[in-house]
Amino acid sequence: QVQLVESGGGLVQAGGSLRLSCTASGRTFSSYGMGWFRQAPGKERDFVAAINWRGDNTNYADSVKGRFTISRDNAKNTVYLQMNSLKAEDTAVYYCAAPRNSGSSLPKKYDYWGQGTQVTVSR
Numbered sequence: 471q472v473q474l475v476e477s478g479g480g481l482v483q484a485g486g487s488l489r490l491s492c493t494a495s496g497r498t499f500s501s502y503g504m505g506w507f508r509q510a511p512g513k514e515r516d517f518v519a520a521i522n523w524r525g526d527n528t529n530y531a532d533s534v535k536g537r538f539t540i541s542r543d544n545a546k547n548t549v550y551l552q553m554n555s556l557k558a559e560d561t562a563v564y565y566c567a568a569p570r571n572s573g574s575s576l577p578k579k580y581d582y583w584g585q586g587t588q589v590t591v592s593r
Contacts, residue, residue, distance in 0.1 A: 479587030492566030508562035
């Protein structure tokens with residue numbers, strides 16, 4: 471059973487930074503791409519960033535390009551989301567996600583989700 475556990479959320483002032491972590495267990499982490507999503511109150515869950523299995527291919531939502539960086543450490547079974555220049559509109563619950571199928575390209579479908587970690591950015 472694949473398990474994803476996020477950490478690193480919290481309260482930060484606008485312009486500040488946070489780094490989220492997601493540790494995976496239950497299968498060979500390095501064979502799978504990973505993604506981050508977020509859901510603000512009253513809104514749908516939105517894509518934030520994705521990374522392929524080797525960490526040399528990434529993709530970002532336009533709203534976070536240039537501010538957020540996704541990375542991974544396969545030796546630690548962990549994917550990270552470094553968030554800089556945070557804005558109030560980045561306030562949301564952030565979720566780590568993984569696909570069921572392995573592959574070299576970025577995931578197109580996600581089947582496993584973490585429990586989420588709250589990020590609150592004050593003005």
